[in-house]
Amino acid sequence: MARDTYHRRSLGTLARRIKESRVLLVGAGGIGCELLKNLLLSNFGEIHIIDLDTIDLSNLNRQFLFRFEHIKKSKALVAKEVAQKFQPNARLEAYHANIKDSQFSVDWFATFDIVFNALDNLEARRHVNRMCLAADVPLIESGTTGFNGQVQVIKKGLTECYDCTSKEIPKSFPVCTIRSTPSQPIHCIVWAKSYLFPVKQGLTSSSELFGISDEDSGEFDHSEDAENSAEIENLRKEAQALKEIRQSMGSDVFAKKVFDKVFTEDIERLRGMEDMWKTRTPPEPLNFEKLNEESTEVPTTISCNDQKVWSTGEDFVVFKDSLDRLSKRLKPLQEAANDDTKPILVFDKDDVDTLDFVTATANLRATIFKIDPKSKFDTKQMAGNIIPAIATTNAMTASLCVLQAFKVMKGEYDQAKMVFLERSGARAINSDALQPPNPNCPVCSSAIARLKIDPKRATVNDLVEQILKMKLGYGEEFSLTTESGIIYDPDLEDNLPKKLLDLGVKNASFITVIDDEDEPRVNLELCVVASEDHGAAGQDPITIESVPDLPRKPKTPTPAASEQVNGTSEPAAAKLKRSADEAGLSNGDDRVKRVAGVSEANGVGSNPIVLDESTGGAILIDD
Ligand SMILES: Nc1ncnc2c1ncn2[C@@H]1O[C@H](COP(=O)(O)OP(=O)(O)OP(=O)(O)O)[C@@H](O)[C@H]1O
Numbered sequence: 001m002a003r004d005t006y007h008r009r010s011l012g013t014l015a016r017r018i019k020e021s022r023v024l025l026v027g028a029g030g031i032g033c034e035l036l037k038n039l040l041l042s043n044f045g046e047i048h049i050i051d052l053d054t055i056d057l058s059n060l061n062r063q064f065l066f067r068f069e070h071i072k073k074s075k076a077l078v079a080k081e082v083a084q085k086f087q088p089n090a091r092l093e094a095y096h097a098n099i100k101d102s103q104f105s106v107d108w109f110a111t112f113d114i115v116f117n118a119l120d121n122l123e124a125r126r127h128v129n130r131m132c133l134a135a136d137v138p139l140i141e142s143g144t145t146g147f148n149g150q151v152q153v154i155k156k157g158l159t160e161c162y163d164c165t166s167k168e169i170p171k172s173f174p175v176c177t178i179r180s181t182p183s184q185p186i187h188c189i190v191w192a193k194s195y196l197f198p199v200k201q202g203l204t205s206s207s208e209l210f211g212i213s214d215e216d217s218g219e220f221d222h223s224e225d226a227e228n229s230a231e232i233e234n235l236r237k238e239a240q241a242l243k244e245i246r247q248s249m250g251s252d253v254f255a256k257k258v259f260d261k262v263f264t265e266d267i268e269r270l271r272g273m274e275d276m277w278k279t280r281t282p283p284e285p286l287n288f289e290k291l292n293e294e295s296t297e298v299p300t301t302i303s304c305n306d307q308k309v310w311s312t313g314e315d316f317v318v319f320k321d322s323l324d325r326l327s328k329r330l331k332p333l334q335e336a337a338n339d340d341t342k343p344i345l346v347f348d349k350d351d352v353d354t355l356d357f358v359t360a361t362a363n364l365r366a367t368i369f370k371i372d373p374k375s376k377f378d379t380k381q382m383a384g385n386i387i388p389a390i391a392t393t394n395a396m397t398a399s400l401c402v403l404q405a406f407k408v409m410k411g412e413y414d415q416a417k418m419v420f421l422e423r424s425g426a427r428a429i430n431s432d433a434l435q436p437p438n439p440n441c442p443v444c445s446s447a448i449a450r451l452k453i454d455p456k457r458a459t460v461n462d463l464v465e466q467i468l469k470m471k472l473g474y475g476e477e478f479s480l481t482t483e484s485g486i487i488y489d490p491d492l493e494d495n496l497p498k499k500l501l502d503l504g505v506k507n508a509s510f511i512t513v514i515d516d517e518d519e520p521r522v523n524l525e526l527c528v529v530a531s532e533d534h535g536a537a538g539q540d541p542i543t544i545e546s547v548p549d550l551p552r553k554p555k556t557p558t559p560a561a562s563e564q565v566n567g568t569s570e571p572a573a574a575k576l577k578r579s580a581d582e583a584g585l586s587n588g589d590d591r592v593k594r595v596a597g598v599s600e601a602n603g604v605g606s607n608p609i610v611l612d613e614s615t616g617g618a619i620l621i622d623d
């Protein structure tokens with residue numbers, strides 16, 4: 001029987017609507033590949049796929065549309081080409097691009113029946129959430145972390161949006177914890193990674209051994225309390241000392257100089273700060289000669305054993321050997337470089353030399369501070385911020401997305417669910433009713449309006465005077481914020497004559513208007529539609545499409561703002577995937593109680609998927 005007949009039998013009248021639908025899939029990674037296959041096999045007629053990345057060797061174990069020969073090619077383009085074979089009649093469009101690019105305007109989003117998020121980062125998720133709210137298109141948001149997965153249906157005005165609940169943001173550590181008082185293996189790993197290597201993203205620091213970066217790691221907390229600023233000053237002094245040591249790179253004495261500085265002298269200096277050790281165990285410096293004698297029998301091949309936690313002597317050998325390998329790589333690069341470029345080596349979890357070095361130096365530091373050392377394998381996970389991705393979780397999550405999409409296509413939002421997948425609960429798949437929008441949400445409680453501008457002419461003054469004060473009746477007290485920060489408030493009048501374009505406002509940008517009067521109106525999100533045509537025929541350089549309703553704000557504080565979490569014992573993971581907790585899907589008691597008639601949760605994280613016995617072992621897809 002033809003596939004269409006099966007679809008009609010199982011989906012009834014919905015089959016036709018699905019075939020005529022036009023949907024957008026954002027992300028062609030772990031969930032995205034599975035979802036694309038599901039959408040095609042479910043007969044969705046037109047699918048647009050976007051992904052900014054190219055295929056990597058490490059994607060092949062789970063992103064099944066990709067093969068070895070596709071490495072370095074665009075994920076979106078390859079996904080389209082390969083998946084087209086499942087359903088040759090479907091219309092597929094692929095974009096090798098960032099969803100945040102200005103070509104993907106609100107008007108473009110509005111052409112889709114459903115948008116599916118299969119992303120791995122907060123920023124892109126937030127952007128799509130805002131665009132879907134502005135375009136009033138339903139969004140199916142999904143994410144996985146190891147064995148956990150979740151799917152959330154988002155519809156403007158009816159359900160919570162992605163930002164209605166607070167999200168955990170990447171953790172950072174106070175500089176003083178990393179530099180002087182580490183207490184966890186991760187503190188030593190962050191130190192080895194960020195202090196000895198330049199980092200690719202962040203702000204200023206120059207205390208690295210393998211080159212000097214203009215930037216600093218986001219893993220450091222730079223808030224200027226007294227303890228921190230003293231540490232930052234120390235960092236500057238040490239930068240100078242390391243600079244001198246760098247001069248001897250490539251010579252026989254290099255390893256000893258580095259070792260003596262970071263594992264002996266710096267530690268003795270730290271130990272001398274007695275106040276610091278009143279409530280903590282003081283660090284014990286290491287001795288180069290002693291370790292050299294103790295490790296004469298250790299082969300350098302020990303570094304290949306990534307499961308074993310190396311002894312201090314083994315760490316010492318790997319330290320010297322990897323330092324030598326890295327120096328040999330850097331030296332010729334430096335000699336060949338002209339004056340303008342300064343070659344550097346940066347940490348990369350997949351670069352064995354840098355990983356060996358970080359493992360060994362982090363472990364030597366851990367020994368000094370009486371912290372448990374870690375295997376190279378564990379160090380790789382922690383230093384590389386790796387969250388295991390599991391093919392089965394992705395596949396199950398992608399299938400749940402399609403089941404929710406059917407409800408969205410039918411307009412049955414009362415039937416749509418927040419669904420989550422977990423390993424240790426009584427059932428593998430659980431669901432919750434969708435919550436109404438949070439009235440204090442900084443995103444969806446805002447009014448939304450489209451602002452048409454001629455980018456060549458429209459100024460901040462045009463927006464403030466003609467639109468906000470004259471058309472929308474704003475008083476004097478309000479501010480304008482874009483992604484790059486505040487562009488106007490009553491004390492920042494210098495920007496008034498500037499063109500919006502020169503302040504980074506382009507097509508698909510958002511400008512948030514925050515009313516600061518005594519009884520403020522809700523925030524207003526202005527979604528920019530920039531078009532040079534708009535300036536033609538003597539039109540105003542800036543117009544608003546329709547006057548939005550701007551009620552007063554509710555008087556309760558806003559709970560959904562992001563929180564900065566510093567100095568915790570958790571890995572400084574730039575958390576890529578959304579966890580159940582982030583989604584407001586706590587795996588705690590509340591939810592277990594809500595799942596009626598099922599056995600008790602069976603342990604925490606240590607058991608395989610437990611299915612509900614009362615249903616004959618069936619996985620309950622939905623309540
Ligand atoms: N702003 C964005 N625009 C378009 N695609 C994006 C954007 N941000 C992330 N993506 C894509 O979303 C996908 C997420 O997939 P996934 O979580 O499987 O990540 P991955 O990078 O493929 O794998 P891993 O991070 O586990 O190595 C990636 O392919 C990534 O390129």
Ligand SMILES: [Zn+2]
Nearest residue numbers: 161164441444
């Ligand atoms: Zn919201």
